[in-house]
Amino acid sequence: MLGALRYIAAVMLMTAVLPVSVQASVSQSNEKMNFWATPQDGTNQFNQTPTEKWFKAAADADVEWVRITFSKWDSQSKDFLAGNLDNYQSLVPEDLAKLKEVIGWAEKYQLKVVLAPLGLPGSRWAQNNSGKRDLRLWNDKKWWEQSSRYWKDIATALKGNKTIVAYNIINEPIAEMGTGLAEHGDPSRYDAWYKKYQGTSHDLPAFYNKVIAAIREVDKNTPVMVDAGWYAQAPAFTYWPKLEDNKVLYAFHMYEPFDFTNRKNFLRKKNGKKMYTYPGKIPYAGKEQYWDEQALENWLNPFFDWAKTNNIPANHLVASEFGAYRKNPGTAAYMEDLLSIFERKGVHWGFYSFREDEWDGYDYEMGNKPLGWKYWQAVEKGESPDRPWNQTNKIWKVLDQELKDDTITATGKSE
Template sequence: MPFKWLHTLLLFSLFAMNAQAAKIDFWDEQKRGTNFFNSQPTEQNYKAASDAGIEWVRVTFSKWNSQEKDFLAGNLDNYQQLVQEDLDTLKQALGWARKYGLKVVIAPLGLPGGRWTQNNGGKPDPRIWQDKKWWDQSAQYWQDIARALKGFDNIVAYNLINEPIPEMSTGMGEHGDLARYDIWYKKYQGTSHDLPAFYNQVIKAIRTVDTETPIMVDSGWYAQPTAFVYWPKLEDNKVLYAFHMYEPFNYTNRSNSLRIKSGKEAYEYPGTVPYAGLPIHWDKEQLEAYLSPMFDWARENVISTNRLVASEYGVYRQNPGAADFLEDLTELFNTRQLHWAFYSFREDEWDGYDYELGSKPLNWKYWQAVEAGESPERPYNDRNPIWQVLSDAIEAPRG
């Protein structure tokens, strides 16, 4: 009887270990997802994403309502402990994702000493990169999150911080030649600006309570793909290296569409768009060239493609050539077998990247209803050219 009991216990333990280990296995094959940046979590969005064939969602909670200053953290100026009411709200959303078969990446937009710009009066908050005391609070914060959520088998990564900016206010330009990164890192390695060192510290704290959930890390300068080039490979063996792709930004952002109203010609894709002070012709070949330093870095550090993630990419939907841009970029990701998550899915505060609406603006009746305090339904059309690009990419064969 004791032997039989021990054998059963051993089998149960091995099963539990394998179930946990499967979290990193999820990323062995390319995965296609989206971003949830809503101000309010709703079950309907999880169902709609699942119905669209989306496999994983990058969920941020930093815009959700809380009784405290900062959702879940309470106060990012002085973190003490998780806010239980907020944690319950987050767990409810994770339950919805599980119900509809969606995997989740948790992605706070801010950490102690580094509040998200939009939650900080429109000003960047780089304190976390100026004093390592914020590293300690951030490590504690993430350790508490991991302890509270490790029971959710559908969480397939913790994305430690969104679009970090350790280079800000150090004299290094956001765009330019790659050599500037090596020069910069030689000066700031080991200081509070050392992003890989910060990640290693936070990961170690998480691993004391959760040894299996993969860790997703954004590169520097707002998660630019080229900002990986100075990095050493991180110490943990379950790391996903994530980047955001909105270049050329002069084309992809909303202000491009507004150029027409000011009497200027809008940039188009494909076409010539300035980048780093130079006129560059952007097309699929140029997109590949722009990403190539990241691929070279990964190869040199023996990081496989299935550990690279385009965790945000997109274009303001009314910009000329938006469908072509998304098609070229997503095809590139699929050809390379990179994981990806377009930005965004049915964001409730802004429609600029809500691709199911196509390229036309919402009419005045919609906004009139919003101003009246109503919640009108958006006129989604899943056959418009922009959404069709993403829908086809989601369903495209792998390999």
């Protein structure tokens, strides 16, 4: 927090001695990065059908920023906004109008937006691709060209929109898949791997530098958020050089240990197996170990050490997704420990997710209770009933406490 305040003071001092015309330029350039000067609490909007009602509810919950993905929205084309990720030509005008309308809802309720497509040309999201992983983007650089043009078009269309505070280039990239690199294990495994694949189509930092350069041709100001490889694992940053652009936010997703956080853990009980409980002994990378707050922090520390080595400040680090299946035993404690780490490290965070319309597994306002037959009966009738949210349950109370905590904003005021 103190480092963020010193940053704000430096900006104020610098602008105070500049001519008025130059001050305006500096102010515009720093406005969006200033949003990230102090820790910001957010959530993820992965709904199939976006509604204004959702944004009002998020604002009422004291959410400050929303990571919006549009890849599940209905479109007359094969892929929303892009038209066709197999052969990108230009943005779909009707889809762009819809996206602007949704961003307008966020603006109405004073929420900031991070745009996060689930797919790019040559990399369609598995759920939109019959469940198959699409690795073309990581196997042939021709898709880098289309992806750069796609993002340049998005940035051109949305340039100057003050509600958008970051472009998240792609959700959970998997540039390492198919190369023989284990998904989990000691972070040092990346070193030899990168020496072999640096400069190839699997070079994720190089890909990001190319796309960011295309964005900067039309938009110098909007920060860019980049996910680490292997589904945005925090340790997957450890082989990276620092990216060339100075308005980059380095984002990771936290669902480890996955054997605990996943819905399959809950299903173990139905299969006659004991569920993994947090804190407790839980398998990871083929070995069972004890997981608690210290173990979570130990798992994240290689990332924090990498950031420190590369002089990347905490206000450029984002836990942009984290969570656990709400019915797993210990989910409230897991969320509480992660939030404790994020707050202590001074990083931004966005929990997954808030009132997702397709699935209730991570709808923490539900606690660990089932929806009940009346809800499903209404759904079968084609209705869209509200879920029986209960903000007094243990899981939501953990999130609610952090969301409602007073913070010092980029303006230096307490809210």
